[in-house]
Amino acid sequence: MNINQISIFVENKPGKLAKLTKFLADNQVDMRAFEIADTSDYGIVRIIVDKPYDTVTLLKDNDWICSISEVVGVKIPDVAGEMSKALAVLDNAGISVDYAYTFPASGDGALMVIKVAEVEKVAGLFKGAGLKVVSQENL
Amino acid sequence: MANYFQEEIETASREQIEKIQHDGLLDVVKRVYENVPYYRKKMDEAGVKPEDIKELSDITKLPFLTKDDLRDAYPYDLMALPVSECVRIHSTSGTTGRRVVDFYTQNDIDKWEDGCARAICAAGGTKEDVVQVSYGYGLFTGGSGLNGGSHKVGCLTLPMSSGNTDRQLQFMCDFGTTILCCTPSYAAYLAESINERGIKDQIKVKAGIFGAEAWSEEMRHDIEKNLGIKAYDIYGLTEIEGPGVAFECEAQDGMHICEDYFLPEIVDLDTLEPVPDGQIGELVFTSFAKEAFPLIRYRTKDITYITHEKCKCGRTHARIHRLMGRTDDMLIIKGVNVYPSQIEEVLIKQGMPANYQLIVDRVNNSDTMEVNVEMTPEMFSDSVSDIAAKEKEIVAALKSMLGIYAKVKLVEPKSITRSEGKAVRIIDNRKI
Numbered sequence: 001m002n003i004n005q006i007s008i009f010v011e012n013k014p015g016k017l018a019k020l021t022k023f024l025a026d027n028q029v030d031m032r033a034f035e036i037a038d039t040s041d042y043g044i045v046r047i048i049v050d051k052p053y054d055t056v057t058l059l060k061d062n063d064w065i066c067s068i069s070e071v072v073g074v075k076i077p078d079v080a081g082e083m084s085k086a087l088a089v090l091d092n093a094g095i096s097v098d099y100a101y102t103f104p105a106s107g108d109g110a111l112m113v114i115k116v117a118e119v120e121k122v123a124g125l126f127k128g129a130g131l132k133v134v135s136q137e138n139l
Numbered sequence: 140m141a142n143y144f145q146e147e148i149e150t151a152s153r154e155q156i157e158k159i160q161h162d163g164l165l166d167v168v169k170r171v172y173e174n175v176p177y178y179r180k181k182m183d184e185a186g187v188k189p190e191d192i193k194e195l196s197d198i199t200k201l202p203f204l205t206k207d208d209l210r211d212a213y214p215y216d217l218m219a220l221p222v223s224e225c226v227r228i229h230s231t232s233g234t235t236g237r238r239v240v241d242f243y244t245q246n247d248i249d250k251w252e253d254g255c256a257r258a259i260c261a262a263g264g265t266k267e268d269v270v271q272v273s274y275g276y277g278l279f280t281g282g283s284g285l286n287g288g289s290h291k292v293g294c295l296t297l298p299m300s301s302g303n304t305d306r307q308l309q310f311m312c313d314f315g316t317t318i319l320c321c322t323p324s325y326a327a328y329l330a331e332s333i334n335e336r337g338i339k340d341q342i343k344v345k346a347g348i349f350g351a352e353a354w355s356e357e358m359r360h361d362i363e364k365n366l367g368i369k370a371y372d373i374y375g376l377t378e379i380e381g382p383g384v385a386f387e388c389e390a391q392d393g394m395h396i397c398e399d400y401f402l403p404e405i406v407d408l409d410t411l412e413p414v415p416d417g418q419i420g421e422l423v424f425t426s427f428a429k430e431a432f433p434l435i436r437y438r439t440k441d442i443t444y445i446t447h448e449k450c451k452c453g454r455t456h457a458r459i460h461r462l463m464g465r466t467d468d469m470l471i472i473k474g475v476n477v478y479p480s481q482i483e484e485v486l487i488k489q490g491m492p493a494n495y496q497l498i499v500d501r502v503n504n505s506d507t508m509e510v511n512v513e514m515t516p517e518m519f520s521d522s523v524s525d526i527a528a529k530e531k532e533i534v535a536a537l538k539s540m541l542g543i544y545a546k547v548k549l550v551e552p553k554s555i556t557r558s559e560g561k562a563v564r565i566i567d568n569r570k571i
Contacts, residue, residue, distance in 0.1 A: 007521040009514050011551050037523050041548050042514075044523060063552050065519045098522065115521070 002119050003073045003136050004052035008045045009065040012038065020045060023062065029055050032139055033103040033113065046101075048113065052136065070119045073139070075132035076102065078109040086112060089129045095122060105134070141389065141452040144260040144292065145253065148399050149454050153447070156455065160402045161195050163427030168192045168201070170219050171433060177208075177216045178435070198404065198425065199413060204437045209378060210237040218242055218432060225431045230278040231377045241280075241377050242431040248287065250428060254375075254383030254397045255288020261388040261395070261452070262346045262371045264318055266293030271311060271344075273321035273329075274351065275301040280381025281351055285320045288383060294318070301325065304332055312341040319347045323354035323362065323370075327493065330365035342366070348373050350382055353462040355480050357487030359391075372461050376439060379426050385459055390451040393458030400428040403457060404436070405445050408466065419444045421466055422459060440466040442478075470565065472499055473506045473543050479564050482510060482545075485536045490517060494555050501569040508545040510537065513552050 010016050017036075024031060024047075033048040049055050052068055059066045076082045083102075090097060098115040105111040111134055116122045123133045143149050151159075169189045171178035182188070185202040192200065209217065218225075225242045243251070259270065270289040274281025282300055289296040297310055301321065307329065310316065319326065326349050333339055344366060350373035359370045374394050375382035384401060385394035396403050404413055405420040414420045422439045426432075443459045450458060464478035471477070483493045496511040510533075518529050530547050537545045 005521075007519075009519050009549075009551065011549075011554070016551075039523060039527070042526075042550075044521060044526075046521070060516075065514045065516055065552060067516075067519055067521055069521050 002070045002123060003048055003113065003134070003139070004068050005071045005113065005115075006047050006049065006052055006056055006059070007067050007069065008047070008059060010036075010043050010045050012041050012043060017043075017045070020064070023059075023064075024049075024055075027055075027058055029058075033101070033111075035101040035113075037099065048103075048139070050139075069115070072114045072116065072119055072122050072126070073134040074112050074114065074126050075105055075134055076110045076112050082109075083112065085129075086126065086131055089125050089131070090114075090116070090122065093125055095125075106139070111139075141454070142260045142263055142265065143454075144257040149257060149395075149456065151399075151455055153455060156398050157195060159399050160427065164195060164198060164402060164425065165189075165192055167425070167427040167429075167433045167435065171435060174219050175217060177212050181208075195402075198402070198436065201436050203411065203423065204434055206239060206378070206438075206440070209239045213237060214240055217434070219429075220244065220431050228278075229280045229283070229377055229381060239378055241380065243380075244430040247380065247430055247432075250397075250400055251284060251380040251383060252287030252291050254380070254386070254400065255284045256291035257288075257395075257397065258348055258371070258373050258383050258386030259285075259288050259292045259294065259318065261386055261454075262318060262348050262369070263389065264289075264292050264294060264346070268292070268294045268317045269297065269315055269343075270294040270318045270320065271297040271299055271307070271314075271316040273299045273301055273307055273319065273325060274382075280375065280377050281320075281322075284375065284381040284383055285348065289320075304329065308332060308336070308338065311344065312338060315343045317343055317345050319344050319368075320373075321347075321349060322351045323349040323358055324352060326362050326366070326370070327358065330362055334365060339367070344368050346371060348386070350374055353464060353468070353480050355484045355487065355493070356461070357484050358493050361487060361493065374441075374459065374462070376441075378434060378437060379424050379439075380429070384424070388450060388452040388454060392450065393446060393460050395450065395454050395456040395458055398456040401426050403445060403459065405443070406438075408442070414444075416446050416448075417444055419463065442466060442469075468565075470497075470499060470567065472508050472541075475541060475543050477508070477541055477543075481540050482537065485533070485540050486510075486512060489533050489536055491515065491533065495564065496555050497565045499565070499567045499569055506569065508543065509548055510545050511548045511550050511555060513555055514549045515552070518549075 030050040035046045037044045056068050100114045102110045102112045126133050172189045181202050187200045226245050227243045228240050231239045272285045276282030347368050347370045362370045371387040373382050374385040385396040387394050402425040404423040407414050407420050422441045424437050426434050442463045445459050447457045487493050498509045500507045533547045
């Protein structure tokens, strides 16, 4: 129903990000989205990939610190005001967003990834409002 | 039932022990005054003659000996016997200055090995055991000392020396090692490797005798848990003989000094006056039983306290608390004394690995301290604020232990170099 996002601990040092992406490339991981939350010393790299569980196992076996978490993916058509519409659904229900990012969706428009505490509830709310929720299978 | 190597002497009465020490002290002072010009000069300068030493308490009249003396006297000037009477030397690594050597007669080696054999028995060892000695062999005392002790107990001895982890683990599995002897940091590394390879079910080790570097009670619990063993501390130094000067018993409540060979003192860090039992100070040894290279009031630079109370195990020899640091390891940061062992204790209490690096610097004339700690899967979270909260907890725990602020920096796993010998924990970039 939802998307399994992988979060990876990466030190804030030259070459560390390239090392991670090279590792993923060498193992033929197909990345759909990539985002970084950074602090002064380290970053949390968040990725969405084709095979999340295989990728997490691969990362852990190679001493990367990472975790997997469920996020909601909602389709945002390429029309002014669409993103606002989606977020209004959460606002009306009094739900707070931990973080969100977008990336181009297959076909038209964008996919907004939202991290919230209650993933199922939010997916249901979006559907109820006539928005298209994208699951891991049909990324 | 406690397991002794030499029950009679290990459980002798305090009167008997003090008699041995009294006679030994008088004898050694006379020997060095007559045979060692370096000692005679030091004693003459201090205005003390052998006949001034009548009681054990007269030891305070004698001058201290330091590592500088040993360096000055290198190579032969502190010998109490001619080289022809000696059968071996050992030496320090010399990384902190000129090398220091120790000479041994066959009797000296025998007594040293007895000390190591006592340590192995105190850790539950019998002739049925297989002892893997993963301390370095050669000039370093660790390997030969435990090797000799293991022979005396009659154990099958695997003289592995340090390093080559693959081979260590293979021998450990193939020959059913039951007692492992190495540095605590290498034991922690081996435990990690064993768990990584998933070979724990093939490991028969029940006890470890770990020494040659300071380690904390928390690190002991970590190793004991990860390897499923009992971990015993052992103490020694090349200048005195090597490992086996003091060792832990099953009570794991301080290390018994071989008091029939060595006379310990604890002195105040500033005044160098003797302090009572239980009070922290610098450990000082007089190796009165040594024939070739006896040291009188040698300042070890190791910080600990002592107790003469009889132990639960039945041994009567005085115990020193696990080392709390070294006078030369101690860092003064923002005017506060900081021992690396304190940082280790905090980290392990916080559920972090004891593998850390302390980086000290001076910015705008003020000291800064940064502790690099490896991120663990348990601590990691997808949320920056969760990680920041954990970081804050560690900073607060360090502050409460040390009294000063230390920045905590989380680094990737295995990015802090693992040691196969002594761990390098401190990088002091201050230009003073």
